[in-house]
Amino acid sequence: MNSRVDIPVVLITGALTGIARATALAFARKGAKVVASGRHEGAGSALATELRTAGAEAEFVRADVRLEEDVRALVDATVKRFGRLDVAVNAAGTEGKPGPATEQTAESYAATFDTNVLGTILSMKHELRVMQAQGSGSIINISSTFGHEGGAGASIYAASKHAVEGLTKSVALEFGASGIRVNAVAPGPIQTPMLDRFTGSEDVKAYLATLNAQKRIGQPDEIARAVLYLASDDASFVTGHILNVDGGKSAS
Numbered sequence: 001m002n003s004r005v006d007i008p009v010v011l012i013t014g015a016l017t018g019i020a021r022a023t024a025l026a027f028a029r030k031g032a033k034v035v036a037s038g039r040h041e042g043a044g045s046a047l048a049t050e051l052r053t054a055g056a057e058a059e060f061v062r063a064d065v066r067l068e069e070d071v072r073a074l075v076d077a078t079v080k081r082f083g084r085l086d087v088a089v090n091a092a093g094t095e096g097k098p099g100p101a102t103e104q105t106a107e108s109y110a111a112t113f114d115t116n117v118l119g120t121i122l123s124m125k126h127e128l129r130v131m132q133a134q135g136s137g138s139i140i141n142i143s144s145t146f147g148h149e150g151g152a153g154a155s156i157y158a159a160s161k162h163a164v165e166g167l168t169k170s171v172a173l174e175f176g177a178s179g180i181r182v183n184a185v186a187p188g189p190i191q192t193p194m195l196d197r198f199t200g201s202e203d204v205k206a207y208l209a210t211l212n213a214q215k216r217i218g219q220p221d222e223i224a225r226a227v228l229y230l231a232s233d234d235a236s237f238v239t240g241h242i243l244n245v246d247g248g249k250s251a252s
């Protein structure tokens with residue numbers, strides 16, 4: 001987080017479940033001011049209560065990252081409530097429709113790219129608007145090891161995460177001199193609702209665990225801690241970086 005800011009203001013998209021939820025709770029336990037965003041009001045206000053119990057000033061703001069008006073309003077609501085934006089974690093994502101390339105359609109492409117790629121572009125656009133005026137900020141996009149590897153049965157998802165990594169590096173180059181760092185975390189398989197949907201069975205999940213050096217599925221908290229590092233001043237000279245947090249999967 002930025003050394004000039006005592007209590008950072010953190011915005012997290014897709015925060016109601018999985019990795020982003022764990023990240024919101026981790027920032028809350030550090031005493032950050034947290035805006036958690038997602039598409040469901042009931043779960044959102046329950047999470048805001050949980051974040052306050054964990055020690056944070058926290059709000060839920062409903063937003064679908066595919067819609068620019070939602071994203072604009074989310075960023076504006078963050079600044080209205082907390083006065084600034086120091087850290088943005090763009091985690092909203094979808095696995096799309098797993099299956100071979102021959103089964104993909106224009107619709108499955110759009111459903112995946114609209115959230116994973118357009119959502120990341122729109123989120124960064126509006127986060128940068130605030131961070132540029134401040135002269136500081138840290139953006140962390142959530143990619144995947146499939147963002148720089150092939151993913152058999154997940155070609156559209158892998159392509160969308162390759163785009164997230166290209167965006168991350170490009171925007172880091174564009175805004176580094178403005179005091180803004182832009183990085184991505186690339187998780188390996190992590191125990192979340194998405195992994196359950198993607199694998200569809202414990203057998204497939206167990207097979208995925210064999211593909212990394214530690215021979216296990218990671219936990220959302222292990223990604224959250226990497227995000228906290230990239231958001232912190234400990235990473236003050238780190239930008240345009242894709243941080244694999246994958247139990248060694250990428251080492252092979």
Ligand SMILES: NC(=O)c1ccc[n+]([C@@H]2O[C@H](COP(=O)([O-])OP(=O)(O)OC[C@H]3O[C@@H](n4cnc5c(N)ncnc54)[C@H](OP(=O)(O)O)[C@@H]3O)[C@@H](O)[C@H]2O)c1
Binds near residue numbers: 093186188190195
């Ligand atoms: N779990 C893994 O193994 C793994 C590995 C590599 C990368 N990742 C990445 O990690 C990120 C978090 O995923 P996760 O594993 O924690 O799965 P998850 O629990 O399914 O989280 C994804 C979240 O994004 C939200 N979301 C989807 N579309 C949205 C939209 N258009 N606008 C706003 N929110 C939207 C979902 O909420 P709704 O209920 O509204 O759909 C959900 O809360 C994703 O970017 C994913 O690609 C996960």
